[in-house]
Amino acid sequence: MGFKEFCFKKSLWLFHFGGASCNNCDIEILDCLTPRYDVERFGMLLVGSIRHADVLLVNGSINQRDKSRLLELYEQAPKPILVVAIGACGCTGGIFAEGNTFAGPVDKIIPVDAYIPGCPPKPEAILAGIVKLLNK
Amino acid sequence: MVKKTLIPIGPYHPLQEEPELFKLYCEGEIVKDIKWETGYNHRGIEQLSEKKTFDQSFFLVERVCGICSTSHPFAFANAVEEAGNIEITNRAKYIRSIVGELERIHSHLLWVGLAGHFLGYNTVFMWAWKYREPILDLFEMISGNRNSYAMFKVGGVRRDIENNKIPKIKETLDKFKKKNDLLVGAVMDDPVIHARTKGVGILTKQDIIDYAAVGPTARASGVAIDVRKDDPYAAYPLVNWKVITAEKGDVFAKAEVRLLEMYESISIIEQCLEGLKKEKEGEIEVKVKNIAAGWGTGHAEAPRGEVFHYVLTDGSNSPARHKIRAPSYTNIATFKKSCIGQTISDATISLAAVDPCYCCTERMAVAYDWKTGERILNGNELIALSAEKTSKLKNK
DSSP states (O other): OOHHHHHTSSOOEEEEEEOBOOSHHHHHHHHTTSTTTOGGGGTOEEOSOGGGOSEEEEESBOBHHHHHHHHHHHHHSOSSOEEEEEHHHHHTOGGGTTSTTBOOOHHHHSOOSEEEOSSSOOHHHHHHHHHHHHHO | OOOEEEEEEOSSOTTOSSOOEEEEEEETTEEEEEEEEOOTTOOOHHHHHTTSOHHHHHHHHHTTOSTTTTHHHHHHHHHHHHHHTOOOOHHHHHHHHHHHHHHHHHHHHHHHHHHHHHTTOHHHHHHHHHHHHHHHHHHHHHHSSSSOOOOEETTEESSOOOGGGHHHHHHHHHHHHHHHHHHHHHHHHOHHHHHHHTTSSOOOHHHHHHHTOOTHHHHTTTOOOOHHHHSOOTTGGGSOOOOOOOSSOSHHHHHHHHHHHHHHHHHHHHHHHHHHHHSOTTOOBOOOOOOOSEEEEEEEEETTEEEEEEEEEOSSSSEEEEEEEOTHHHHGGGHHHHTTTSBHHHHHHHHHHTOOOHHHHOOOOOOBOTTTOOBOOOHHHHHHHHHHHHHHHHHO
16 A cells, blocks of 8 residues: 555545635535535545645636635645546636636646536536545 | 734635635724625626627626526526517516526525524534425426526527426425425524524614615615515516515524525415416527617526626627626625624624625726735726827827
8 A cells, every 4th residue: 555545545534625616616515515415424524724634626717816825725735635626617717718817727736636527516426526536 | 902803714714615805803802893805706707708699698697606597697688688679488487587586495595504504503504405405406307407507598598397397396395395394493493593693793774775785685674675576577577476574684684584585485486387387388489680789787686686787789799898796796895884893703694694605796806916916907007008008009
């Protein structure tokens, strides 16, 4: 077992970064915590500080103002950390990619481990994405 | 002299899903002043909309806000139809209203859940979001997506609600009504919720008028303002319903208004479904050839208040100017009244009580240098830039 596998063997704690999004992905991420999907039974927990997190969930297009904050958060994160880009905007910029404040999709700013497309991705898709990432 | 402490909330705070920054200036535990900063969510939607055709713009305005993703296309459709002088069929009107009201139910449930979460009452959060799922399933059945429904277009709607889907919708709503009784009972009778929300974040009738607040925020203070009644659109004049108001203006009154509004929404949907049965299936749109030069304004009552869209057309197939004003834009300003004088622990629920939606509100851009954080363009500099461009053009 490598160091990385050892780090992600047990409960994953998630930190959620909502960039310049339309809130859809944000509420679908929150939906994963609620009774129908309930990711907490797998030990996944949304935490308040990036310093406690194993996974950084990024959704929404990133604008000029968010860019420096996202970089700063990534630097503060304990390594290794898994970065997951959620939604069409997180993956490519989506419908907002032509906007005047757009500062590049997430993978131009920080390295991304998994992409979950969809506008918004269903909670099942988010769960499936994270499971795939763990089995990688 | 008491020392003033600055307590920042945000921009990326576990309390909020959206990025925004509140600065609470406190003396001891009492909030003395509040400032807020937005811009973390700005996407340049108005500018993007001018590059797109009317049909494409609907997908864009839907993504102004994911939670009220019907109200923006609703107002935009009203605006374009006013500009183009288009009258839509009754079936389309009913379908628009049904989708709008289903959205109000899901949005209010979402707020009740989040308010419970802010109070540290996670049972309410889990409960409300559990009952929200069947409503989202209805959306999936009607439109194919849980959020962002893409139901609207100029001259009607994209998809029909066929008559064979009506029993399923009715059944789900009947089940939901019973669940909602439980939820309302739990919130209204709970002594802890009473203690935490009564007399907290009070907005008087005069405050509402001064700050031009809209939606449930205004209705909780006894101002019966509702676009659906004041300037009726779609199927709202065809059905019977009443505007819910409360008098106290505190957080409890806001919760009460939202919870009771869900019953009105259910009643509107049921009447619309009856109306739908009388109309012929498939008559959901009128063909629109072109939209003449002119302008149109459109309102819609979003779950949070009045959404306003202004569209200037120039005879082409895309808007020449598109202006959006979302309800949170005016509601956020009431924080100056509701939060000041409260303790810090009450400030969070006062902030959440107006159900602020920052992705709706982000309508302005100021350029910042992202390395130093300095504002690089102010009004005078913009004028200087403009003057420079003119002189360049002159010299050509």
